[in-house]
Amino acid sequence: MKVKDLTTQLKMQVKAGSDALSNEITGGYTSDLLSDVMGNAQEGHVWITMQAHKNIIAVASLKELAAIIVIGNHTPGEDTIAQANQEGIPLLSTPESAFDVSGKIYNMLHE
Amino acid sequence: MFFNMQLTYEIAGGDFGKAGYASSEIKKVLKKLNLDLRIIKKIAVALYEAEVNIVAHAYRGSLTVEIDTVKISVKAQDEGPGIADIDQAMTEGFSTASAQVREMGFGAGMGLPNIKKNADELNISSEVGKGTELEIITYLK
Ligand SMILES: Nc1ncnc2c1ncn2[C@@H]1O[C@H](COP(=O)(O)OP(=O)(O)OP(=O)(O)O)[C@@H](O)[C@H]1O
Ligand SMILES: [Mg+2]
Numbered sequence: 001m002k003v004k005d006l007t008t009q010l011k012m013q014v015k016a017g018s019d020a021l022s023n024e025i026t027g028g029y030t031s032d033l034l035s036d037v038m039g040n041a042q043e044g045h046v047w048i049t050m051q052a053h054k055n056i057i058a059v060a061s062l063k064e065l066a067a068i069i070v071i072g073n074h075t076p077g078e079d080t081i082a083q084a085n086q087e088g089i090p091l092l093s094t095p096e097s098a099f100d101v102s103g104k105i106y107n108m109l110h111e
Numbered sequence: 112m113f114f115n116m117q118l119t120y121e122i123a124g125g126d127f128g129k130a131g132y133a134s135s136e137i138k139k140v141l142k143k144l145n146l147d148l149r150i151i152k153k154i155a156v157a158l159y160e161a162e163v164n165i166v167a168h169a170y171r172g173s174l175t176v177e178i179d180t181v182k183i184s185v186k187a188q189d190e191g192p193g194i195a196d197i198d199q200a201m202t203e204g205f206s207t208a209s210a211q212v213r214e215m216g217f218g219a220g221m222g223l224p225n226i227k228k229n230a231d232e233l234n235i236s237s238e239v240g241k242g243t244e245l246e247i248i249t250y251l252k
Contacts, residue, residue, distance in 0.1 A: 034163075035221035038156050039228065051216045058131025062138060062155045079128070087135075 001025045001108055003067045003090045006046070010104055012069065015076050016084035016091040023066040023090060027109065030102045034059055041065060046105060048098050052076040057083040057091075066090070071098045114144075117177045122162055124170040124191065127215065133174050134158035144178070150249055153229040154183060157247045160222035161187035167212055168192065169242065182231075185247040193239040201227065201235075 004021040006012050014021070026044030031037050032051055041047055043064040049056065052074040060068050067090035070076055076084075076091055084091040094101055118140060120133035138155045158174060165172035169191025177184045194200045201223050208218025227233050232248040 032216050033219040033221070034216045035160065035219045035225055038159060039221055039225040043152070049216075053215055054128055055130055055215065058135055058159070061135055062131065062159050064152075 003046070003092070005108065006067070006069070006092060006105070009108065010094065010101070012092040012094045014090065015070070015093050016081040017067070017087075017089045020067075020088045020090050025066045025105075025109065028102060028105050030098050038063065048101050048105075050074045050098065052080060054079045054083050056080065057087050057089055060089045061087040067092055069094060069101060071096060071101055115177075115179045117175065119173055119175045122165040122172045122174060122189070124166060124168075124172070124189070127166055127212075130163050130166040131159055134162050137174070137176050140176075141178075141183075146183075146251070150183070150251065154185065154247075154249055156229045157226045157249075158185060160226050161185065161245055161247065163217065164222055164243075165189045165191070167208060167217055172242070181251055183249045183251065185245075185249075187245040187247070188242065189244075190242045193241055193243055194235070194237040195239050197235050197237060 003023045007014055025046050028046045029041035030048040032049050037047055037059055041063050044066050046067045046069055047065050048069045050071055052070045056068055070093045137158055141151045162174055169189035172189025175186040199205055203224045204220040206218045206220035212218050230247045231250050234246040237243040
């Protein structure tokens with residue numbers, strides 16, 4: 001499954017990193033704590049979070065995550081978007097909750 | 112491989128916008144050296160946590176990486192309040208981060224435990240009112 005499948009099947013909006021939508025997704029991690037993600041997410045995971053500030057891009061880049069999905073009404077700012085483009089990290093957004101998004105992606109990965 | 116190199120990055124306390132920059136730059140250099148990817152991934156976690164701790168808890172500091180034929184040593188030094196009780200600081204979940212810093216998703220009290228888990232050796236020395244120094248060693252094997 002690729003990041004692109006999230007945009008087509010779950011209608012997520014691409015905020016940044018559109019050059020890397022062919023990244024392969026191997027799993028996911030849902031958390032709003034940066035050190036938790038640093039310690040427990042794995043390369044190739046999609047990260048589902050309400051954090052939308054610039055530092056999430058460094059975390060995703062250092063961990064080589066496949067994409068970040070910002071959920072709910074949390075909108076990434078211009079600095080976050082610019083950083084994601086620079087680092088080549090797909091940054092997606094959806095109005096859905098972390099629970100719903102995680103469940104849907106889990107099902108897509110396991111069907 | 113016959114090399115021996117050293118890199119130093121200055122870190123400003125309180126500048127969350129730049130947090131992670133030095134770690135990312137160092138990771139890029141390590142990748143160019145063709146080091147074992149598993150080792151690079153572990154060092155990237157340790158570097159990031161050490162860098163963010165300087166930003167979140169100290170006034171100013173630096174990250175220095177030294178690579179030789181047997182190991183990679185990271186030194187994170189800072190001028191700051193220091194750590195009064197290192198065992199307590201190493202306990203997962205312990206954090207003195209402010210409410211504002213926690214809102215950004217920092218302050219889980221997982222940074223130092225993450226460094227420990229991702230290093231072969233971690234030595235911490237600190238003086239209250241002066242600063243903290245972390246030495247993080249990873250053997251290339
Ligand atoms: N460089 C430092 N200078 C002063 N105090 C520090 C420093 N690094 C860590 N500490 C102290 O140790 C505590 C635990 O650090 P740790 O990195 O494990 O968690 P945290 O930084 O609070 O949260 P997290 O890393 O999960 O975002 C900190 O809350 C702080 O009190
Ligand atoms: Mg920390």
